[in-house]
Structures are given as structure tokens and as C-alpha cells.
Amino acid sequence: MPSISRSPLKEQKIGNLNQGSKASNKSLDRKHWILQQRRSLPIASAERKLVDEVRKNDTMIIVGETGSGKTTQLPQYLFNAGFCRDGKVIGITQPRRVAAITVAKRVAEECDVQLGQKVGYAIRFEDATSGSTRIKYMTDGLLLREALLDPILSRYSVIIVDEAHERTVHTDVLLGLLKKVQGARLKQHKLDKPYANNVVKFDNECHSSNTKFSPLKLIIMSASLDAKGFSEYFGGAKAVYVQGRQYPVVILYTYNPEPDYVDATVITIFQIHLDDNPGDILAFLTGQEEIELVDMLVHERLKQLPEHSRNILTVPIYSSLPSDQQMNVFRPTPFNFRKVILATNIAETSVTIPGVKYVIDPGVVKSRYYNPVTGMESLIIMSISKAQALQRSGRAGREGPGKCFRLYPESEFWKLIDSTVPEIKRCSLSNVVLQLKALGFDDIIGFEFMDKPSRSAIKQSLQELYLLGALTDDCKLSDPVGIQMARFPLDPIYSKALILSREFRCLEEMLIVVAMLSVESIFYSPREKLEEARSAWKKFSSPDGDHLTLVTVFRAAIEYREKSRAATNKEKSIDKSLSRWCRDNFINNRSLKHALDVHSQIKVYLEQMDMSLSSCGDDVLQFRRCLTASFFLNAAEKQPDGSYRVKANGQNVQIHPSSVLFRAKPECIIFTELIQTNQIYVRSVSRAWMPELSKYYDAES
Numbered sequence: 001m002p003s004i005s006r007s008p009l010k011e012q013k014i015g016n017l018n019q020g021s022k023a024s025n026k027s028l029d030r031k032h033w034i035l036q037q038r039r040s041l042p043i044a045s046a047e048r049k050l051v052d053e054v055r056k057n058d059t060m061i062i063v064g065e066t067g068s069g070k071t072t073q074l075p076q077y078l079f080n081a082g083f084c085r086d087g088k089v090i091g092i093t094q095p096r097r098v099a100a101i102t103v104a105k106r107v108a109e110e111c112d113v114q115l116g117q118k119v120g121y122a123i124r125f126e127d128a129t130s131g132s133t134r135i136k137y138m139t140d141g142l143l144l145r146e147a148l149l150d151p152i153l154s155r156y157s158v159i160i161v162d163e164a165h166e167r168t169v170h171t172d173v174l175l176g177l178l179k180k181v182q183g184a185r186l187k188q189h190k191l192d193k194p195y196a197n198n199v200v201k202f203d204n205e206c207h208s209s210n211t212k213f214s215p216l217k218l219i220i221m222s223a224s225l226d227a228k229g230f231s232e233y234f235g236g237a238k239a240v241y242v243q244g245r246q247y248p249v250v251i252l253y254t255y256n257p258e259p260d261y262v263d264a265t266v267i268t269i270f271q272i273h274l275d276d277n278p279g280d281i282l283a284f285l286t287g288q289e290e291i292e293l294v295d296m297l298v299h300e301r302l303k304q305l306p307e308h309s310r311n312i313l314t315v316p317i318y319s320s321l322p323s324d325q326q327m328n329v330f331r332p333t334p335f336n337f338r339k340v341i342l343a344t345n346i347a348e349t350s351v352t353i354p355g356v357k358y359v360i361d362p363g364v365v366k367s368r369y370y371n372p373v374t375g376m377e378s379l380i381i382m383s384i385s386k387a388q389a390l391q392r393s394g395r396a397g398r399e400g401p402g403k404c405f406r407l408y409p410e411s412e413f414w415k416l417i418d419s420t421v422p423e424i425k426r427c428s429l430s431n432v433v434l435q436l437k438a439l440g441f442d443d444i445i446g447f448e449f450m451d452k453p454s455r456s457a458i459k460q461s462l463q464e465l466y467l468l469g470a471l472t473d474d475c476k477l478s479d480p481v482g483i484q485m486a487r488f489p490l491d492p493i494y495s496k497a498l499i500l501s502r503e504f505r506c507l508e509e510m511l512i513v514v515a516m517l518s519v520e521s522i523f524y525s526p527r528e529k530l531e532e533a534r535s536a537w538k539k540f541s542s543p544d545g546d547h548l549t550l551v552t553v554f555r556a557a558i559e560y561r562e563k564s565r566a567a568t569n570k571e572k573s574i575d576k577s578l579s580r581w582c583r584d585n586f587i588n589n590r591s592l593k594h595a596l597d598v599h600s601q602i603k604v605y606l607e608q609m610d611m612s613l614s615s616c617g618d619d620v621l622q623f624r625r626c627l628t629a630s631f632f633l634n635a636a637e638k639q640p641d642g643s644y645r646v647k648a649n650g651q652n653v654q655i656h657p658s659s660v661l662f663r664a665k666p667e668c669i670i671f672t673e674l675i676q677t678n679q680i681y682v683r684s685v686s687r688a689w690m691p692e693l694s695k696y697y698d699a700e701s
């Protein structure tokens with residue numbers, strides 16, 4: 001087995017607080033143990049001070065080491081201090097669903113209540129809260145959606161924006177929105193005061209009255225925050241630092257850069273497994289395909305080990321994995337096994353995965369990048385920031401001392417940028433603009449972003465939304481198209497495709513396409529079985545292109561599932577037989593399941609909007625017309641050399657070899673995916689319907 005330089009490795013200790021042996025805790029009952037653990041968190045000694053500061057300041061920035069207890073404890077301190085006494089709610093936003101769910105579960109357990117009662121969570125399509133919920137964890141996107149219905153977020157006394165350093169688009173829009181809401185609530189509160197006769201006096205102005213519009217407390221929180229930047233954005237808001245770390249984490253670097261981080265990850269997994277103490281491993285990778293590759297490599301190499309050393313259990317976690325499968329990583333590790341969690345940056349912040357003692361960090365991440373000149377977005381693998389490296393190492397050392405293996409030299413670490421470039425500066429803004437318009441912010445350029453996106457990016461997205469019919473001539477949200485588009489939790493171009501497909505009577509097909517395009521790689525082919533896979537896929541292949549091919553795969557899977565259901569009513573058996581079908585047909589079972597999940601979720605939205613499903617049946621021309629009308633911005637024409645020129649921006653692209661049209665090379669295509677490797681490829685390609693396309697482009701263009 002090749003080896004990376006591990007001995008001697010550079011060691012650097014971070015943190016210094018060791019809480020002593022936990023062996024004795026094992027004998028205590030769980031409640032007592034949890035209580036003891038809570039008391040030993042670094043944040044515990046700062047409870048009084050934090051509560052006092054929140055009372056004194058309407059906006060606050062809290063910075064504290066990973067694992068110090070910010071996410072789980074602060075909401076409980078505020079609850080106990082009376083911030084929910086008048087029925088108000090403390091809301092805590094997370095950039096990711098998995099964090100919202102797992103932290104809420106943990107806090108419910110700490111409070112000894114059933115999840116959904118005092119403590120709950122809400123994420124898109126899932127609401128585990130009730131009328132009695134007072135501590136509510138949610139995704140930042142969900143709070144934005146709530147603001148559509150309740151623009152001053154009247155039910156919240158406190159909103160904590162957690163992991164703000166991630167600077168997702170949702171976080172940034174939320175920050176601007178919350179600033180406005182805070183101003184509006186304060187103004188309203190002052191107006192209300194003279195009429196608030198039945199004041200219930202508590203020790204804090206925040207909950208000192210029964211008026212509907214009490215001021216909103218806002219807390220921005222993270223372990224790796226540019227506190228100064230946030231403080232300035234919020235007009236000099238107070239920043240508080242929580243000192244101390246729960247357990248030490250030893251950081252190890254390689255002496256030389258690793259030429260192949262995937263291979264280095266696999267090697268490190270085995271080095272830990274064979275040489276180190278028991279404890280689960282969390283390895284960060286860039287995406288589903290890489291995770292599946294490492295999974296396969298680990299299993300291949302396991303076969304070379306003696307029987308007694310093969311006790312490794314791999315568990316994947318990435319964003320397009322259905323929620324219930326994501327939760328597998330939190331299940332207890334079977335006795336005598338070592339769990340190896342293969343994760344994207346979804347597991348980078350907030351989460352505590354019980355049992356994890358080792359973190360492997362290759363130092364890369366897959367990020368969205370948008371080119372405002374071409375209007376195209378692509379995914380690029382790039383180096384992480386120092387803040388991300390810190391967060392990753394912070395996933396070890398949460399239940400005891402840990403180790404983090406950085407698969408790059410220490411000198412490389414110091415070259416990393418401090419914090420991630422805000423997503424808003426590197427993604428398409430169409431969705432942001434649509435959401436802001438729906439929230440009533442018409443002047444997008446004047447919106448108070450913490451980091452302003454470029455004017456050209458804003459203009460490009462306004463133009464795109466106008467072309468899609470979401471905006472009127474005077475840049476207002478159009479009724480009903482724009483309003484309907486904003487209701488879908490999808491990219492505007494997909495929302496538009498669904499709305500249009502009703503007109504073309506092919507909503508059933510378009511819904512399948514949108515669901516199948518929401519997941520990574522439906523087709524799956526082990527390198528050694530490529531020919532076998534290709535011949536299995538032939539039966540799904542449509543001469544019209546990849547979109548109708550996806551429709552055929554989806555329908556074949558449904559038909560097979562229904563057949564299995566007729567034979568048995570046991571869900572587990574049905575699941576198993578669908579997995580078998582996927583294996584036989586070289587279809588990625590996980591991706592298909594996710595697509596089925598997304599399909600039923602979007603269907604709920606369609607039902608709510610009274611959009612009934614209709615199928616074009618065998619009239620595929622109807623579907624091609626609709627596809628062309630929906631994605632005319634993604635039309636490309638064949639060039640004499642066999643490459644394609646995107647009509648909207650002149651960019652030169654190639655059809656990806658995985659497309660069913662790779663060899664056919666039709667004159668004009670519609671594509672729905674752009675990927676950038678050493679070349680720019682378009683994937684998911686169909687034949688355009690020329691008469692429809694000519695409505696959007698004049699003859700010369």
C-alpha cells in the first residue's frame with residue numbers, strides 16, 4: 001500500500017481544556033450524563049454574561065470555538081431567562097437541513113421534552129414544531145419563506161443566525177432582511193408604547209409588553225467569524241467572545257502536497273484503522289461521485305486485509321441524499337466496528353456526529369461559480385478557506401480528544417484565504433432577485449447586502465427574469481407567472497418550465513425531468529462494466545435526447561415498483577427489489593430514490609397551486625416544444641467543427657460523451673447542465689424544436 005508521510009507528522013495542538021476521563025460517566029444514567037456534559041461546556045460559565053448582553057443589546061455577534069456550546073446552549077439560556085414568556089419564539093437558523101434536525105433533537109433531549117413540543121425544527125417539506133414550540137431550529141431558507149407570509153416575523157423575540165461565516169446566499173439575504181425587520185419592529189414598538197396599558201413588567205424590555213411589536217433581538221453566531229465586518233454591517237453591534245474549547249484536537253499535516261487527494265484519503269483511512277485507537281472517522285470529499293469512488297476503493301482494499309481487520313462500515317452523507325438516509329451517519333456504530341463517514345461539506349458545520357474522533361481533510365470543496373458575462377453557472381473543485389479548515393477539525397474533539405489529518409502541508413494552510421468568498425458573489429442571482437421581489441424589495445441594487453454582488457450580475461439576473469416572464473416591463477413581479485415562480489423552491493428556469501408545461505399539456509413529463517435533474521448522476525457505470533452498462537441503458541434511450549430518456553427511466557422504475565407492490569405490501573421488500581432493478585440496469589439507486597422524493601415534494605406544490613398533471617402521451621413533439629420554450633436561453637447551434645455555440649452568449653461548448661446525442665449531433669440543441677473540466681461540456685441535451693426557438697431568436701442571431 002503506498003503511503004503518505006505520516007511518521008513523524010507535524011503536530012499542533014489546539015485548545016487545552018481536557019475534561020478528564022469520561023469512563024466514570026458511562027455508569028451514570030444518560031440524563032445525568034447529559035446534564036454534566038452541559039455544565040462542562042465552555043459556554044456554561046458565560047451564561048449570565050451572555051444573557052445580560054442580549055438584554056442590553058438588540059444586535060450581537062457571538063464568536064466561540066467549535067463545540068463550545070453556542071448552538072445547543074444559548075437558546076436554552078435565553079428561554080430560561082424569559083425571552084419566550086409572552087408566547088414568543090426563539091428562532092435559530094442553520095445553513096443546512098441536517099444541522100437543524102440533529103441539533104433540535106439533541107436540545108429536545110437535553111430539555112427532556114418530546115421533539116416538536118418546546119423544542120422543534122422546520123425545514124423545507126418537514127415541520128416538526130407545534131403551537132407550544134418555543135425554541136425552533138430551521139434552515140435560513142425556511143425563515144426567508146416565513147417572511148413572505150409574515151414580513152415582520154412577529155412571532156419571534158430572538159433570531160439567532162448560526163454559522164454565519166458560511167455566507168450562503170440565504171444567510172446574506174436573511175441578514176439584509178433581518179436588518180429591515182428589526183428597524184420596522186422597533187419603529188412599530190415605539191408607536192405602540194402609548195397604547196400598551198396592560199404591560200406585563202419583566203426585567204427586560206424585549207418581553208416587557210404584550211404589544212405585538214416588541215423589538216427583535218438579533219444574534220449572529222459562529223466559530224470562525226469576521227466579527228468586525230459583521231459588527232460594522234450592523235452599525236457597530238457588540239461582539240462577544242466565548243473562550244475555551246471542550247476537548248483538544250491534534251492537527252497533523254503532510255510534509256508534501258498530495259498529488260491525488262482521493263487516494264491519500266483512502267490511505268489515511270486505513271492508516272488510522274490499522275494504527276490508531278478506536279473511534280469513527282469523518283472524511284471530507286467534494287461530491288457524490290467522489291464519495292462513491294472512495295466507498296468502492298475502501299471496500300476493494302478491505303478485501304486485502306485479514307478477516308479480523310475488515311470491521312469498517314462506510315456511511316455516505318451529501319446534500320442530495322434523502323433526509324432519512326442522511327440520518328444513517330448519526331446511528332450508533334455497530335459493536336466492534338469503525339464507522340467511516342464519507343461526507344461533503346454538509347457535515348462541516350454545527351453537526352456533532354457521535355463517535356467521530358478522527359477527521360480527514362483533503363482541503364478541497366466543490367463550489368458554485370457564476371460567470372456574469374456568459375450568465376452560466378458551473379461547479380468547480382477548489383481549495384477551502386481557513387475558516388472551513390477550522391470547522392472541519394472542529395468535528396473531532398466533541399466527545400473527547402480528537403485528531404484532524406490535513407492532507408496538505410502546513411505551509412499550504414497559511415496560504416488559504418481566511419474565509420470563503422460569499423456565495424452571493426459567485427452564484428447566479430436570479431433566485432435571490434425573485435425572492436427579494438416577492439418579499440417586496442423592488443430596488444435590488446439598493447438592497448443592503450453585506451457584500452454587494454456586482455451590478456452586472458444583478459442586471460443579468462433581472463434580464464433573465466424578464467425574459468422568463470417573471471418581471472413586467474417596469475421590473476415588478478408579474479402576476480401570475482412571477483408570483484407563481486417565486487413559490488416554487490426551484491431555480492427560476494425550472495419553475496418556469498413547470499408553469500409553461502401546463503400550457504403544452506406535458507406537466508407530467510416536465511415534473512419528472514425537473515425531479516431527475518435535481519439529483520446527481522442517475523446513470524452509474526463501474527469502469528470495468530462500461531459496455532454492459534451501455535447496453536442496459538439502450539432500452540431507455542430516446543432519439544429526442546436525454547430529457548425524454550430520463551422520463552423513460554423514471555417511468556420504468558415506477559412501473560417496476562408498482563409490480564413489486566402488487567406482489568408484496570412490505571415496504572422493505574419493495575425497496576429491495578427496486579435496488580435490484582437499479583443494479584441490473586446500472587441506475588444509481590440513491591439518486592433514483594432522491595428523484596422520487598423530489599418528485600413527490602414538488603407535486604405537493606403543484607397541488608397547492610391547483611396545477612393538475614397532464615401528459616402529452618406519445619406526442620413527444622409537444623414536449624420538445626415545451627422544453628425549447630422553457631430553456632430557450634440554453635439553446636446551442638452546431639458549428640462546422642462539430643462543437644456548439646450557445647445562442648444567448650456565443651460561448652463554445654461540446655456535448656458531453658454521456659449524452660444520448662453525443663454521436664447524433666443534431667443541428668440545434670437545448671441543454672440543462674453545463675460542466676467545466678478541461679473543456680466546457682453540456683450535459684442533459686435534447687433536440688431543440690426549431691419553429692419554437694425562432695420565436696425567441698431572430699434569423700441572424
Ligand SMILES: Nc1ncnc2c1ncn2[C@@H]1O[C@H](COP(=O)(O)OP(=O)(O)OP(=O)(O)O)[C@@H](O)[C@H]1O
Binds near residue numbers: 065
Ligand atoms: N447530537 C449530539 N450528540 C452528542 N453530543 C452532542 C450533540 N450535539 C451537541 N453535542 C455536544 O455538545 C457540544 C456543544 O455542541 P454545540 O453544537 O452547541 O457547539 P457549537 O459551539 O455550536 O459548535 P459549532 O460551532 O461547531 O457548531 C458538542 O461538542 C458535543 O459535546
